[in-house]
Amino acid sequence: MNRRQKEEYLRDxxxxxxxxxxxxxxAVAKDGAMACLVLLVIILMSILxxxxxxxxxxxxxxxxxxxxxxxFFFLFELLRVIKPPEYVALATIGIPTICMIMLFLLPFxxxxxxxxxxxxxxxxxxxxxxxxxxxxxxYEGAAAGPPTQIDTPTPASVIAEGPxxxxxxxxxxxxxxxxxxxACHKIGENGNGGPGPAxxxxxxxxxxxxxxxxxxxxxxxxxxxxxxxxxxPEKFKNLxxxxxxxxxxxxxxxAANPGTGSGG
Amino acid sequence: xxxxxxxxxxxPPSMRPxxxxxxxxxxxxxxxxxxxxxxxxxxxxxxxSLSGGLRWLMFRKVxxxxxxxxxxxSATMFAFVSQAITGxxxxxxxxxxxxxxxxxxxxxxxxxxxxxxxxHGMHKWGSSVMVILIFLHMARTFFFGAYKxxxxxxxxxxxxxxxxxxxxxxxGYLLPFDQRSYxxxxxxxxxxxxxPFVGPYLGDFLNGGAEFNATTLSRFYAIHMMLVxxxxxxxxxxxxxxVAKLGTTAPPWVKAKPADELTEERA
Numbered sequence: 001m002n003r004r005q006k007e008e009y010l011r012d013x014x015x016x017x018x019x020x021x022x023x024x025x026x027a028v029a030k031d032g033a034m035a036c037l038v039l040l041v042i043i044l045m046s047i048l049x050x051x052x053x054x055x056x057x058x059x060x061x062x063x064x065x066x067x068x069x070x071x072f073f074f075l076f077e078l079l080r081v082i083k084p085p086e087y088v089a090l091a092t093i094g095i096p097t098i099c100m101i102m103l104f105l106l107p108f109x110x111x112x113x114x115x116x117x118x119x120x121x122x123x124x125x126x127x128x129x130x131x132x133x134x135x136x137x138x139y140e141g142a143a144a145g146p147p148t149q150i151d152t153p154t155p156a157s158v159i160a161e162g163p164x165x166x167x168x169x170x171x172x173x174x175x176x177x178x179x180x181x182x183a184c185h186k187i188g189e190n191g192n193g194g195p196g197p198a199x200x201x202x203x204x205x206x207x208x209x210x211x212x213x214x215x216x217x218x219x220x221x222x223x224x225x226x227x228x229x230x231x232x233p234e235k236f237k238n239l240x241x242x243x244x245x246x247x248x249x250x251x252x253x254x255a256a257n258p259g260t261g262s263g264g
Numbered sequence: 265x266x267x268x269x270x271x272x273x274x275x276p277p278s279m280r281p282x283x284x285x286x287x288x289x290x291x292x293x294x295x296x297x298x299x300x301x302x303x304x305x306x307x308x309x310x311x312x313s314l315s316g317g318l319r320w321l322m323f324r325k326v327x328x329x330x331x332x333x334x335x336x337x338s339a340t341m342f343a344f345v346s347q348a349i350t351g352x353x354x355x356x357x358x359x360x361x362x363x364x365x366x367x368x369x370x371x372x373x374x375x376x377x378x379x380x381x382x383x384h385g386m387h388k389w390g391s392s393v394m395v396i397l398i399f400l401h402m403a404r405t406f407f408f409g410a411y412k413x414x415x416x417x418x419x420x421x422x423x424x425x426x427x428x429x430x431x432x433x434x435x436g437y438l439l440p441f442d443q444r445s446y447x448x449x450x451x452x453x454x455x456x457x458x459x460p461f462v463g464p465y466l467g468d469f470l471n472g473g474a475e476f477n478a479t480t481l482s483r484f485y486a487i488h489m490m491l492v493x494x495x496x497x498x499x500x501x502x503x504x505x506x507v508a509k510l511g512t513t514a515p516p517w518v519k520a521k522p523a524d525e526l527t528e529e530r531a
Contacts, residue, residue: 046385057446115409
């Protein structure tokens with residue numbers, strides 16, 4: 001806005017203001033009515049939805065899937081949409097930071113004198129697009145529940161290793177299913193395809209020792225499984241044994257095996 | 265005899281009290297009470313000169329065309345006040361003890377304290393309501409072009425308030441210390457620590473160490489109930505001062521037409 005436009009705005013505004021009504025009691029009455037409505041909604045939500053307390057926090061279990069408050073779902077889902085691991089930092093830090101800076105600086109790069117939304121098509125469309133994207137991501141994030149079952153067939157190579165290994169493999173499958181891995185990783189057809197990489201053939205890329213190292217000292221945002229190792233070393237060993245045998249050639253060799261998959 | 269004259273509220277003519285009749289008796293008990301009230305207000309005003317500021321704040325005009333969309337800002341503030349009040353009552357019973365006391369105290373609030381779960385629920389759902397209202401208020405400001413000259417600074421303060429509101433929900437989410445809040449906070453802290461430059465320091469600050477430990481909870485509690493609410497309160501004050509000083513915008517499609525006297529003059 002140049003100087004003439006600024007002065008024009010201030011002049012028009014002072015006329016509009018002079019023709020307006022006093023804040024008290026007219027605006028105060030409206031604000032008060034709105035405040036009553038807000039209070040009513042909060043009270044109703046409290047009565048109807050309550051404030052349920054989940055199970056007590058237990059750092060030694062990893063059987064819980066992290067889930068944020070619903071209004072963070074769009075950020076959460078953004079992580080899942082942007083899949084390649086090298087871009088995870090972009091989703092967690094990059095995009096939110098850029099959006100925040102753009103939001104802060106809005107009045108400094110959008111300085112046109114026009115205020116009517118229909119005459120600012122770029123601004124209006126961008127805003128509608130962003131609101132739509134946030135709404136969509138929130139919806140998707142709310143809908144995506146973490147599965148707790150892994151029903152991949154037991155590969156022939158594992159069966160060939162003998163019943164003891166099969167037992168360990170199945171136990172590890174159960175630990176993986178209950179540990180919330182599937183919230184961020186895909187194993188076969190199970191789980192969500194991000195933000196973490198698919199684990200279907202993780203053993204092709206990482207040896208068991210490497211998998212163990214990653215579980216204990218993961219890259220953010222994955223939580224560490226160190227506490228599982230210290231508190232329940234048997235479970236941890238089974239988990240590593242299971243993940244360390246997820247190879248791509250497993251295919252359909254070992255057909256479905258009754259009694260596999262994990263009960264809840 | 266008080267010097268202060270209370271301003272007559274600008275009520276519509278039908279609601280104004282009728283003027284006193286000349287023959288009516290002078291002092292009824294009600295009049296005496298009113299006199300005492302006026303005297304007290306006058307005593308305070310003589311020493312603080314508050315009445316001028318109050319008059320400036322309350323009897324400023326809001327422009328023509330102001331509609332219900334303009335109540336979203338005050339509704340957000342009201343939601344914050346509601347959060348502050350319910351929060352004070354929750355803080356009376358809450359213990360930020362990661363060893364189990366925190367969870368136990370929230371369970372105590374829910375199960376034993378009179379109206380405990382109700383107040384806890386108001387605080388929990390009030391946060392959702394506040395987030396929704398702050399977004400609606402921001403959308404109104406955006407679509408009405410109200411962030412433009414001369415209100416740029418107020419927009420910046422508003423965005424800071426939005427981010428602080430998110431900080432409040434993030435820190436408050438941990439406090440019940442159940443599985444949900446614990447694991448969500450671990451991930452959130454991991455994400456924070458993965459940021460470039462300040463990320464690791466911020467992560468260390470939030471965790472109170474290299475990773476989640478016993479002091480993290482009390483840290484989050486202090487941030488949640490003292491640091492951030494204090495900053496939010498101060499920023500709301502600045503936000504309101506600028507609103508009162510610059511005036512609320514009129515809807516962009518309301519056009520100013522010149523005052524009647526001017527048109528007549530021109531004719």
